Amino acid sequence: MTKILILGASIYQVPLIRAAKRMGLYTIVSSIPGDYPGFRLADKAWEINTTDREAILAAAQAEGIDGICTTGTDVAVSTIGYVCGHMGLPGISERAALMATDKADMKEAFRRGDVSTANFYRAYSLADVETAAQKIGFPVVVKRVDSSGSRGITIVHDPRGLEDAYREAAANTRRPYVIVEKMLGGVEIGVDGVIQNGKLAFFAPHEKFLYRSGRTTIPAGHGLPYHGSEQVQREIGVQMDRAVKALGLDNCSFNADVLVDGETVSVLEMGGRTGATCIPELISTYYGIDFYEKILQNALGIPLDFTPQVEACPCMAKLLMSPVDGVITGIDEDGLAAVRRVCTELVLDFPVGHPVEAMQNGTTRIGHVVAPASCEEELDALMSRVYRCILVDGRPLEELWNEQKI
16 A cells, blocks of 8 residues: 655644545654644554654654655655655655755755845844844844744844844744845735646746734735736746756745735745645635645656646635634534535634634634635635634634724
């Protein structure tokens, strides 16, 4: 039986695990110990940290796996490259994985590869951050180099904010440096795609929706299709090809954050895995393909076909989040059932009695909604109906969100 190893067992890996089971693969998952839903779905579970590449490699060799992959997280990508290299499996190389999970190395590769990107500096201290900001000019963005989901990223508009931004970025990083880059203007979009056998087999630009939280922004959701001009669409393809080659990505998915300002396309960063925030669900809906199956097929070296299987219909998705810490005290199942009838997918991550965290980053989600929609306002109307059905500490989330907007 074909064996696939999926790194991670959280909400973001659950759809990938389910796809592997649908495909008849013997599905093994690995994650740190915890009450992760993927453990219950897999054929076999290892309680191994996905960043412990030696332990993962030893287990993978013992099992004789045929492929290894993940989705929605950067922390496991370098381990995937390490295992693929040592076992001769299809997938991202260790060198490319390391570059794609360190934003400073990534940006330097972009510079060498003639990728359009923001001016930046690597900074080892607060003094370096201050010098970099002075050279670049405000506003700047101070970032952890080894994070995803908008963690450790702060927009700074004047020198007074640099120290806090640096402390926040440096507090949890495993690297001795952070990155300072120019904050560019324009509209931020996402681009997800797949590379197989050295070729850009597929890519899909998509609209990006953001939550605003303090001094940073959090990905809230996405929409297809992207409505950029033909010239912008072509330029996105050019920049994706350059970025993929600059990082040496191959036989893997990618997720990129891109800024479009007029006809100028700038690549902020690119990861060697598919994005979170319902991107695979949207691609699957819009093109009529199972994108999670494509991720698995790529990891197993199976030739990919991205021919659309349905007539494209605009669709959008957003994460469900809470503006406050609290506990889910009630769920109106009848109300949710009515919304489900007009949605492609409506998922709640937690039952009544489960605590929720105030929105901080992409990991503090409490569910998601995917639906046919031609504009964000249509999707937001459905989101309001869902929020009306969820009580946190006895109050509908819709009320709590409305208070935040006052």
